[in-house]
Amino acid sequence: MSTEARPRTQRERRARTRAALLDATIDCLVDLGYSGTTVQEICRRAGLSRGAQQHHFTTKAELMAAAVEHLAGRLRDEVRGTLTAPQGPRRIGEAIDLLWRGFSGKLSTAALELWVAARTDEELRRSMLPVDRALGRSTLEIYREAAGADLPAERLETLYWLTVNVTRGLALDAMIGGDPARRAHLLDEWKAIATSVALEAGRPGPRSGRPAPWKDIPAPGL
Template identity: 45%
Template sequence: MPTSPTPATATPPGAAARVPQGERSRAMRARLLEATVDCLVEHGFAGTTTTLVSQRAGVSRGAQLHHFPTKNDLVVAAVEHLTEVRGAELAAAAHALPAGPHRTRAVLQVLADHFTSPVFTAALELWVAARTDEALLAAVGPLEQRVGRDAHRVSVEMLGVDESRPGARELVQATLDLVRGLGLADTITDDSRRRAGILDQWALVLEERLLAEPRSTDPRSTDPQEQP
């Protein structure tokens, strides 16, 4: 006699789609951080509240407080998170940079794009708020220093600068100060046309001062036409 097929073991509803707790927690944290950055960009620091962030992220207030007990904890973590994401994007952009005479200008464009991105706007809100908030400043200060070091290192690598040359480090830092200032101007009005012209000229300065072969200081290497 044919045997009856063994009935399949019933699977509890939702068991096949069950996500590990750790993964769910990381996903929830990521949603909170991304929602915080969006709120900082759209509403500023003062208008960003933990209630608004939790609503935007689709997360309960209790879950939000579990991950980030205070607003300061939330906004600092959000800017740090997005800064790391943008850092990875900068590294990827560095690999796609062209070789040859247009590389310097392309590097400046990558940096300018970074300082006109949402992460810069969100960070700017955080820096301004930290100026008059000692607790926030204590958290923001070390983050800003680390971000500054990373930006300088990436800029040196992208430009191919030899920092042992006199003035090289200062010119790289001046480049970062320049694009940061242009990014600040862009938060008020669309400054793209003026920014492009400034970057064109600054690329010429960098190529002349940083990338050209250094002149020899050996008096024996003077131009023969200048010798008696």
């Protein structure tokens, strides 16, 4: 029997229960959607009582806010975990695959539910914005390191955000029940396009001089 069999110290108990609640929250979001997610069900899945939940997170909104950070952390781990620093000629395609995998899993589904809910929930949105922003930044950072000096920073950012948005759209399509084959095809096409764009170092911008680079990167997250 491991030393983790049953938490004896308060700190351990606290951490375990909180984690159980937050994981259950994410599960609920994935399985039932935001509107179907109720504290009752969360507690049921976590194997805890309403009282326990209320002890740790007084209100439902508080629980959701905490779930946001928990989710961001797990997403970050997922991205970092799958990043195998692809190098070589096909590295861009691999990077896109990576982003796609990261943004089409269960965690991202939960994030989507939260974001859509946050649209009409001021409090939730305030909780999510900074967390999501930080996640976006750190993810971009990972790719920036992986790219090294091969790619101008600006070009990389453009491709990164375009890819993020394409994958977001494809993730939605997958949610909806779109054709997987079509998604795969589009992803392949996008890889080819992104690769060729990345390689054309001197490609002209939208019109003549390219617009000023945009600072202050906001939310990806999904």
